[in-house]
Amino acid sequence: MLKKAFFTNSSGILFSRIFGFIRDLLTANILGAGILSDIFFAAFKFPNLFRRIFGEGAFAQSFLPGLIGAKRKSSFIVSTFLIFACSIFLLSLFVWFFSGFFTKILAYGFSEEKIFLARPIVVINFWYLELVFITTFLSTLLQYKNIFWVNAYNTILLNIFMILSLLIAKSYEGMQIVYLLSYGVLCGGIAQILLHFYPLYQAKYLKIFLVGCKDIFLLITKKSKNHVKKFYQESIKSFFKQFFPAMIGSSTAQIAAFIDTILASFLVTGSISYLYYANRIFQLPLAIFAIAISTALFPTIARAIKNQEEEKAKNLLKQSFWFLMILLTLCTLGGILLKNEIIFLLYEHGNFLREHTLITANVFAIYLLGLIPFGLAKIFSLWLYAHKKQGKAALISTISLGVGLICSVISMQFLEVYGLALASSISGFILFILTIKHFGIKNFFWIIASKKYFLLLITLLILEFLILQAFLTFIHI
Incomplete structure (x- = not known):
């Protein structure tokens, strides 16, 4: 079941990212790396942040x-x-009425002219947040029934609608392109929700919803029995006690990227876009491997911990650790060696110039330094979540974010956009070290104690290095 769930998640994420790269290729071609792309990426950053936080584990x-x-x-x-x-709907209305204030928060370094142009784009994209929650909620219900394919593949629809919007926008100019792309985001969100309906019907959730609505009605009208009201209050209270720490604890990389966008608005025009394009590729191996396996692993780990089968949980973590360690290390080495070639192949078209390629490639390579710690922290944090220690996970995440923020503010003074990427990687190492400390040093050494896997990792790295060096002898940017 675990292998099937992992391959379902990873294949869905892979196809979604392929469509995402097509979307980014068109975005780079049509918008380039300038004022239009900076406005859209700044406006899309907040709902996209919540899409990643909700969709990649925090809610589940x-x-x-x-x-x-x-x-x-x-x-x-x-x-x-x-x-x-209801809460997100009210928040979206609040953003609509005070769009200037929220636009200033999202891109504090923007000029007044840029803020004026970005305000309506921020409002349009923020409505996607409601659609993100509904999608994630329905996907999590299906995961409870061990149905993973909808969660894995629904993001493809968002990318498809954004691609269609960009194709339509090719015949338009300026801010009209940004408006069309933003409306494409909303259409994609609606399509994501609709994809869940038939699987939910098959999983017999319609009856569950009806019973739940009846229970809520009885609670509101005060006609329910006291023990029902007690169970309801305890379960809801316990959930919210765990949710907000979990949201912080599982989203360090996403929040760090969000902070980077705000800080990048103080740098030269194009800095937001360099970070966005580089981070998009950085997120690919993180999503395909780390997020896919943690999503598949968590329901099993949670049930094992609840049933007091901790040895079973540890064995699952050990298998997952070495699987991730090997794959993420290979991705890190390959990405750093081929950084220029990857960015050239994906983005260097139309308004995206060679100058943009070289800067984005270096940002990407620096981001990759944090791939291994961010990825491995994902699976070890599952131990904390399964034990309902979301508060610990949140504290760890807050400390790593704080260190990253301090490093960002300092390093951007000297290294500009490269300093922001470096600070993000540093925060990843802090996150990993603190997560291992709370997981248990003794447990960690038991998990990594495997000569067989260690030798396999070294052998594969040497072979990869030799093959890629031979490739770069003939083809390089």
Whole structure:
């Protein structure tokens, strides 16, 4: 089941990222790396941040343990959905009315002219946040039933609609392109939600929703029994106690990238775009391997911990560690050696020039230094989430973010956009070290104690280095 879930997740993420790179290629071709791309990426950053946070584990890592332990699952499901959906809707209205203020927060270094142009784009893209939550909520319900393919493949629809918007926008100019692309984001979000309906019907969630709505109605009208009300209050209270720490704890890389965007707005025009393009490629191996396996692994780990089968959980973590360690190390070495060639192949077209290629490639290589710690921290943090230690995970994440922020502010003074990428990688190492400390040093050494896997890793790295050096002798940028 675990292998099937992993390959389902990783294949879905791979196809989604392929469409995502096609989208980015068109974006680079049509918008380039200038004022238009900076405005769109700044506006899309906040909803995209929440898409990654919600969709890549934060919600599931607090919702699934709550659902597993809830005695009245139907009311827990419906009440959680209503609380989040209504809160996000009100927040979106607030952003709409105070768009200038929020635009200033998203891109504090923008000039007044840029902020004026970006305000309506920020509002349009922010409505995607509501669609993100609904999509993630429905996907998490399906994961509870061990149905992973919808969560893995639904992002493809977002990319397809953004690609279609860009193709239509080719005949337009200036801000019209940015508007069309932003409306494409909303259409993609609606399509993501619709994809869930039939699998939910097959999984017999319609009856669960109806029962949950009835329970909530009885609670509101005060006609439910006291023990039902008690179970309801305890499960909801426990969920929210775990959710906010989990959201912080599982999203260090995404929050760091978000902070980078704000800081990059103080640098030369194009800096936001360099970070975006480089981070998009950096996220590919992180998503295909680390996020895919952590998503597949978590329900099993959570059930094992709940059933007091910790040895089973440790063995699963050991297999996952070496699998990730080998793959992420190979990706890091290959990405650094081929950084120029990768950026050239993906982006250097139209308004994306050789100058942009070389800068983005160096940013990408610096981001890759943090790939291994960010990826491995994902699976070890599952141990904390399964033990309902989301508060610990949040503290670890906050410390790593704080260190990264300090490093960003200092290093950007000397290294500009490269300093922001370096600070992000440093925060990844802090995150990994602190996560291992709370996981247990003794447990960690037991997991890494494998001469067979260590020799395999060294052998593969040597072979990869020799092959890529031979390739670069004939083809290089």
